Amino acid sequence: MKRHLEWLLTRNYSVESIRLKEGYLRQFIQWCDERGVGRPQEVTRAVLERYQRHLYLYRKKDGQPLSGYAQHQRLTPIRVWFRWLVRQHRILSNPAADLEMPRIEQRLPRHILSVPEAEQILAVPDVTSAMGLRDRAILETLYSTGIRRLELVSLEVHDIDHERGTLMVREGKGKRDRMVPVGDRALAWIRKYLDEVRPQLMLGDDNPALFLSIQGEAIGATPLGHLVREYIRRSGLQKSGACHLFRHTMATLMLENGADVRFVQAMLGHADLKTTQVYTHVAIRALKEIHTATHPARLERAGETTEQKVTRLRQHEYIESSRRLFGMAESRKPSVTDAPDDTAVDGDAPCLNSSVPVGPKEK
Template sequence: MDRLIERFIHYLAVERGLSQNTLESYQRDLIAYTEFLRKNGISDINQTRRANIIAYLAEMQKMGRATSTISRTLASTRAFYGFLLRDGLIDGDPTSNLESPKIEKRLPQVLSVKDVEVLLESPDLRTHTGLRDKAMLELLYASGIRVSELVSLNLEDVNLNMGFLKCYGKGAKERIIPLGGVALKMLGEYLNRARHKLVRDETELSLFVNHHGQRLTRQGFWKIIKKYAKTANIQIKITPHTLRHSFATHLLENGADLRSVQEMLGHADISTTQIYTHITKSRLKEVYAKTHPRA
């Protein structure tokens, strides 16, 4: 079963072009699932039945796993069996007709415009790392790109003269995103004054590097934004996607159309983008309740 998982992950990487984070997620789900099968005396993937999968999902529920985690696990398992069936490695798909548990969509936390301003003003521009951090935060809020896309950027992906960046989202899909004046200015400051001080190898292509002069990681950025959230005394829980959510919400609140926001975020389905309209509606209700004399 381990070899079959390796084949499946290779297929997802080569044929589907999925990101490293997504590949690791699939792999973790499937390794945990096959370990469950082995504990229950199943060593051949052809021996699995619908009841085995239901039993595994039930065990996850008993362990207190979130509905979203259980749903994702079923999606990973379903994709795995679909791959095996297409390659003629199994006779039937035991996940067919299995319904995914319904997930209650949680509205993402977003920062107010004031909180964004305080957060973006937190880095110390007298230091090389402060210039880097300021450029990263401004770029995230200006473009709405994912953190994984941010740390994957190379020097060639940013065009300061034309005022845009190029990034590759899920499925290696390329998109071009315009940048505002503040983000462009800070990127220029970082490139002119700081990056060459941080880089140790002149052949390094990464746009943003750590103190070792190597590509900054998602984990590295996560530590950075948590530090500045604490400095700025941000009260809501910050996640790596907080600026992305705030970017989308603030655009819609100021009149941007949903299709344009969808394009900038890189959402394949507009229904994913529509969650931000719920946020803006809930904010309107709050404003109404606070300000209308008969609310």
């Protein structure tokens, strides 16, 4: 297994990704050892199917089963490992070649903060203390940019461009760099932290990390998660989560306020637009307004009439909202030209969605 992990490292996999794969492989190897399977050559398709059933029946500390995504995440490193063993001629056949993987659910984020709720959490740190001011800068950065936890702990001082109002994420998920805009308020808190707190936390001049711990080192990912979760708990909100809660909130609020889904995709660093489109189903405000205005089972509203509201919602705002909600680009209308039919190339099939009838070709 160690040689396989070294091979992944030479293929430029991130250290965090290799660490997770190693943990899942060790769980599988320990499970096999407990059942008398001590060598990779002894693993068969039936053994893998038993382990897959073990993951399906496994229960976490809170009594909940592993999701389809979690099961898939634990089985994928095993498939990669056995494929590598075959290529290295360490085993004759790959028992995981035809292993059917569990389906991954299309689940929505469990909790999303409203603007007042987000402000309530941001107000919890005691900004009169050094650590409280640092924590407020951290929360403001998470809320403004929506970056991941590991991306925040990897930030360095020179990654913040105060003049342009941007933040550089270096080697984010998938080892992709991206430039992210930062709001003026978050920049102001970062500047205040840099001027008043960070010099007190530094133990030397050679640490480039932006957010430092009380020991003078870069704050770790696990302590950061505990820190944010504690502030959410102390806010009194009946919602759970940590750093990713601000990521969900930022994406949802931007979509509800009219941001195009592709701009949100660029901010979040998603390689696939489908991943970002999950948030379009959470951004429900525009659909709620349309439902309230058009569904017959409603209470009468004073002021604007129903007809006026329907007319307003069916204009440009309605089109943009529908595009964000369902992830569908507005269909392009076919262009009708005055060119004669005999300009078509021989063998070309007529366009099925064209509104121009295609007749027989003139000789």
